[in-house]
Amino acid sequence: MIIALDAAGGDYAPHEVVKGAIKGAQEYGVEIALVGRKDILYVLAGRYLGKLGISIVDASQVVDSHGSPIEAVRNKPDSSISVGINLVKTGVASAFISAGNTGAVFYSSLVTLGKIKGIDRPAIASIINIHTATPVLLIDSGANADCRPEHLVQFAQLGTTYAKAIFGIDSPRIGLLNNGEEEGKGNRLTKASYRLLKKTGLNFIGNIEGHDISRERCDVVVTDGFTGNIVLKTVEGLGETFLKLRQVGQILSNAYQIQGRALLIDVGLGSLIKRIDYRQYGGACLLGVNGNVIISHGRSQATAIKNAIGLAKRTAEQHVSQKIQEETYEPVAPVE
Amino acid sequence: MIIALDAAGGDYAPHEVVKGAIKGAQEYGVEIALVGRKDILYVLAGRYLGKLGISIVDASQVVDSHGSPIEAVRNKPDSSISVGINLVKTGVASAFISAGNTGAVFYSSLVTLGKIKGIDRPAIASIINIHTATPVLLIDSGANADCRPEHLVQFAQLGTTYAKAIFGIDSPRIGLLNNGEEEGKGNRLTKASYRLLKKTGLNFIGNIEGHDISRERCDVVVTDGFTGNIVLKTVEGLGETFLKLRQVGQILSNAYQIQGRALLIDVGLGSLIKRIDYRQYGGACLLGVNGNVIISHGRSQATAIKNAIGLAKRTAEQHVSQKIQEETYEPVAPVE
Numbered sequence: 001m002i003i004a005l006d007a008a009g010g011d012y013a014p015h016e017v018v019k020g021a022i023k024g025a026q027e028y029g030v031e032i033a034l035v036g037r038k039d040i041l042y043v044l045a046g047r048y049l050g051k052l053g054i055s056i057v058d059a060s061q062v063v064d065s066h067g068s069p070i071e072a073v074r075n076k077p078d079s080s081i082s083v084g085i086n087l088v089k090t091g092v093a094s095a096f097i098s099a100g101n102t103g104a105v106f107y108s109s110l111v112t113l114g115k116i117k118g119i120d121r122p123a124i125a126s127i128i129n130i131h132t133a134t135p136v137l138l139i140d141s142g143a144n145a146d147c148r149p150e151h152l153v154q155f156a157q158l159g160t161t162y163a164k165a166i167f168g169i170d171s172p173r174i175g176l177l178n179n180g181e182e183e184g185k186g187n188r189l190t191k192a193s194y195r196l197l198k199k200t201g202l203n204f205i206g207n208i209e210g211h212d213i214s215r216e217r218c219d220v221v222v223t224d225g226f227t228g229n230i231v232l233k234t235v236e237g238l239g240e241t242f243l244k245l246r247q248v249g250q251i252l253s254n255a256y257q258i259q260g261r262a263l264l265i266d267v268g269l270g271s272l273i274k275r276i277d278y279r280q281y282g283g284a285c286l287l288g289v290n291g292n293v294i295i296s297h298g299r300s301q302a303t304a305i306k307n308a309i310g311l312a313k314r315t316a317e318q319h320v321s322q323k324i325q326e327e328t329y330e331p332v333a334p335v336e
Numbered sequence: 337m338i339i340a341l342d343a344a345g346g347d348y349a350p351h352e353v354v355k356g357a358i359k360g361a362q363e364y365g366v367e368i369a370l371v372g373r374k375d376i377l378y379v380l381a382g383r384y385l386g387k388l389g390i391s392i393v394d395a396s397q398v399v400d401s402h403g404s405p406i407e408a409v410r411n412k413p414d415s416s417i418s419v420g421i422n423l424v425k426t427g428v429a430s431a432f433i434s435a436g437n438t439g440a441v442f443y444s445s446l447v448t449l450g451k452i453k454g455i456d457r458p459a460i461a462s463i464i465n466i467h468t469a470t471p472v473l474l475i476d477s478g479a480n481a482d483c484r485p486e487h488l489v490q491f492a493q494l495g496t497t498y499a500k501a502i503f504g505i506d507s508p509r510i511g512l513l514n515n516g517e518e519e520g521k522g523n524r525l526t527k528a529s530y531r532l533l534k535k536t537g538l539n540f541i542g543n544i545e546g547h548d549i550s551r552e553r554c555d556v557v558v559t560d561g562f563t564g565n566i567v568l569k570t571v572e573g574l575g576e577t578f579l580k581l582r583q584v585g586q587i588l589s590n591a592y593q594i595q596g597r598a599l600l601i602d603v604g605l606g607s608l609i610k611r612i613d614y615r616q617y618g619g620a621c622l623l624g625v626n627g628n629v630i631i632s633h634g635r636s637q638a639t640a641i642k643n644a645i646g647l648a649k650r651t652a653e654q655h656v657s658q659k660i661q662e663e664t665y666e667p668v669a670p671v672e
Contacts, residue, residue: 066518142515145515145522145523145524146523146524177566178566179478179481179561179562179565179566180565182402186481186562187481187482187560187562188481188482190562209565209566209569210565210566210567210568210569210570210571210572210573211569211570211572211573211576212573213570213573214570214573214574214576214577215573224523225515226515226522226523226526226563227562227563227566229515229516229545229546230513230514230515230545230546230563230566230567231546231566231567231570232546233545233546233547234546234547234549234550234567234570234571235546235570235574236546236547237546237547237548237549237550237551238550238571238574240547240550241550
């Protein structure tokens, strides 16, 4: 299996991306096609070529992390993002990973790979693992800021397929993220979405609230991309705050030579910190396009990239994109 | 100063509310009017009457925590909520606190106290204190699920007045909660709100993202009530998860007789846990009605009620409702 990796995307590219690629190739036994400027990549990864399944695919252009996605895709046909996605399109690679401009990855995937028939709005499915047991999938976590009720139903369908494949759950429980638990609560979008979701054959458990995300009430949290993005980043922000405070605690503990610190951290708070750290999964899957695309955090360093490779491998092994293509989702009537 | 307290509202009423009232009266030196069924309240608080400034105001009806707010207000004119808000309306009490049905408190406040001139949508301002330094105000944290851009500008105006009064800040920094930092990011609502906020004389610092809530980038986070509710509950849910894990850590630490645990918890994680625990402030202020109304969490126990009394006292001392009445906010042109 070959996984294409955008070596020019993200705040720590190319060094950390290459480091993560080498770790990932070792740990997961996959081949990695590093996509980026070949002169730079030969310097960084030349000695691994032919070993560990590392290869280099030249892409002369780089997409800025904050520029217009549409212009980037139009004006830079030889960017690492376009070249990498083409490797998936042509069947050379089983998946593409990028920590670069999310909008450009999204737009390029739409243009090059195309939407899967029956899916109006491809969406980003992020894995959130706050609690000590099973993780939850948050969809849409950022692709579609303005949604209609039928889009949320499609997110629920995509999320069901993905949770089955990735978590190995037979009938994932779908929760609609809302501002109240009872039927009838919500804004216009969630009220109408609730009515539609009830009519589907999905395992829809009803509304869930913000605090339920960390309570394992459902396997898939369905929301619009605006709310999903804010929830994901709020959780990430708290994770960072904990990491910082843990460091303060460690420095003080070391200074005072206190014993027992390790146990406390490992049993309780340590595992929690790890679980709400975005680096644990390293990426989120773009669902609904013809191909497996993993979007990583812009701040990804080697560990996050390595973990994204693990997620990409699992996504490709499970034939996620193909499963979505083959799935016959019930059509959803638009709501006026 | 007399503060009216809904002794029939919330999951732990009346026992915990009465306990909190006694603690609050002692700690803050205010008089508390307990509003509820007088037969029950005489049993619970009879021995404090005349001492500590505790009094009882009879209200024969109770509003269910999950029923329809509008029906509750219409059909139960002698509910603890209606009677309590009337004490504010008639000037007997300087503020009203309830942990009961939020919708009923909101609706009853609108009907009985009325909206302040110039304010279309009264909103709930919650205090979030994640980091070690200053807290932030989240407005609207739940009153208005569907908003228009001009409502968000009014929330920014209300939040500015409240942050000045409660935090003692001269020029509170206003951040618009959004799914990206750059101007032009967002959904339809936030894009239009950004353009309006830029034109005001408020200290508008631009868009902030979910992770910025715990990074002290602004003093007031402006958002619609749907998103605000979900963010607030997500933060609360994480707080609870931490509390649980801390307990696990403590049990294990005790079992193994490990030293030094206290230091780690007190310096770092302990203070964080306290800060994201809703009990710390005990309530959120309903801004934009003619009177000071504090909405407490349905799960409030004695400590949360006591802290809500502290917040109510500060809100009343600072004449928050009056300041909003006197403020000449710039009118906001509706956006089509």
